[in-house]
Amino acid sequence: MEKRVYNFSPGPAVLPLPALEQAQRDLTALPGVGISILEISHRSKTFTEIIEQAEANLRKLLEIPDGYRVLFLQGGAQMQFAMVPMNFLAGAGKSADYILTGSWGKKAIAAANTQGDVRVAWDGGETNYDHVPEQANLNLDPNSAYVHITSNETIQGVQFPTEPDTGNVPLVCDASSDILSRPVPIKKYGILYACAQKNAGPAGVTIVVIRDDLVKQSPDNLPPMLSYKAMAKGKSLLNTPPVFGVYMIKLVTDWLLDKIGGLEQMAEINRKKADMLCEVIDGSAGFYSVHAAPGSRSMMNVAFRLADPALDGPFLEQAAARGLASLKGHRSVGGCRASIYNAMPVEGVQLLCEFMLEFCKKNR
Numbered sequence: 001m002e003k004r005v006y007n008f009s010p011g012p013a014v015l016p017l018p019a020l021e022q023a024q025r026d027l028t029a030l031p032g033v034g035i036s037i038l039e040i041s042h043r044s045k046t047f048t049e050i051i052e053q054a055e056a057n058l059r060k061l062l063e064i065p066d067g068y069r070v071l072f073l074q075g076g077a078q079m080q081f082a083m084v085p086m087n088f089l090a091g092a093g094k095s096a097d098y099i100l101t102g103s104w105g106k107k108a109i110a111a112a113n114t115q116g117d118v119r120v121a122w123d124g125g126e127t128n129y130d131h132v133p134e135q136a137n138l139n140l141d142p143n144s145a146y147v148h149i150t151s152n153e154t155i156q157g158v159q160f161p162t163e164p165d166t167g168n169v170p171l172v173c174d175a176s177s178d179i180l181s182r183p184v185p186i187k188k189y190g191i192l193y194a195c196a197q198k199n200a201g202p203a204g205v206t207i208v209v210i211r212d213d214l215v216k217q218s219p220d221n222l223p224p225m226l227s228y229k230a231m232a233k234g235k236s237l238l239n240t241p242p243v244f245g246v247y248m249i250k251l252v253t254d255w256l257l258d259k260i261g262g263l264e265q266m267a268e269i270n271r272k273k274a275d276m277l278c279e280v281i282d283g284s285a286g287f288y289s290v291h292a293a294p295g296s297r298s299m300m301n302v303a304f305r306l307a308d309p310a311l312d313g314p315f316l317e318q319a320a321a322r323g324l325a326s327l328k329g330h331r332s333v334g335g336c337r338a339s340i341y342n343a344m345p346v347e348g349v350q351l352l353c354e355f356m357l358e359f360c361k362k363n364r
């Protein structure tokens with residue numbers, strides 16, 4: 001088999017090896033079934049069990065209480081950028097508040113603007129999106145339809161340590177790049193959604209956790225594929241669902257439950273990885289620097305810069321030569337970014353730290 005490198009890609013991103021290996025083993029025929037997951041009917045008993053198990057695993061890991069639905073939708077996180085305002089802003093006679101902490105929030109706002117009035121309740125643009133707001137600085141409208149946040153801004157590497165308080169207004173969260181990385185108090189959320197390809201599975205499936213009262217509130221005049229109510233009623237099976245994606249979410253969440261032990265344990269490992277990396281950066285006397293301010297730093301995406309941008313090229317090249325891949329930062333922030341999602345082993349971060357220390361010593 002081809003040797004795997006340490007893949008620091010922001011997404012699609014590294015998946016747990018045991019999940020990939022099981023998918024590989026069972027790809028041509030599911031055990032006891034004799035048919036591939038890629039060939040089986042989404043109405044079969046086998047797939048029904050797979051989607052039910054994926055949901056049960058998510059409920060267990062995220063401690064999702066009764067009164068919430070779990071949906072598996074398509075169209076990625078950006079489809080949710082549209083579906084949320086189509087269901088809850090258009091025709092609501094209210095505006096919606098968006099807390100803007102980076103590039104993905106900006107795209108969510110652009111999509112919502114096509115459906116109704118958007119208020120930006122806070123905008124981190126002045127400091128190039130390097131921190132999340134203090135509660136006191138939020139300009140929230142108590143009558144808004146919902147408040148939207150991006151729990152982890154994948155490009156800037158800025159993460160909310162805890163949820164903002166939105167009172168009685170439903171909190172809607174794009175958790176695409178930190179879902180399943182730590183425990184979250186689901187009760188604080190009206191909707192939590194995440195595309196799978198950062199931390200939960202392959203591209204093509206989107207996890208949506210939505211409170212029952214919001215499902216009920218979803219209007220009847222939407223095309224069924226864009227309606228939370230219709231999708232919930234059809235148990236995510238209105239049309240052919242992303243069968244393979246749901247299957248992979250089941251395998252990834254099996255790994256989280258059986259091998260890792262749950263989200264407390266996962267968060268501890270993620271904290272350790274992020275701390276290791278930030279220690280090297282903070283200890284480099286300015287050779288490297290983290291984009292995000294302390295207190296807002298992401299455990300999933302460490303966006304960092306080299307003081308001399310002319311060294312970016314050699315840094316990335318030499319890293320790649322050691323099997324440390326996909327460390328280039330997003331063009332809007334520049335520099336480098338190490339995405340260290342759940343499935344990135346501690347050893348991968350260890351190797352990256354060693355390389356960074358050496359590179360700094362040689363080039364400072």
Ligand SMILES: *Cc1c(COP(=O)(O)O)cnc(C)c1O
Pocket residue numbers: 011075076077078079104150152153154174175176177195198
């Ligand atoms: C990757 C990402 C998206 C975009 O997801 P798609 O599935 O490509 O639409 C949106 N939000 C965040 C926070 C992301 O990390």
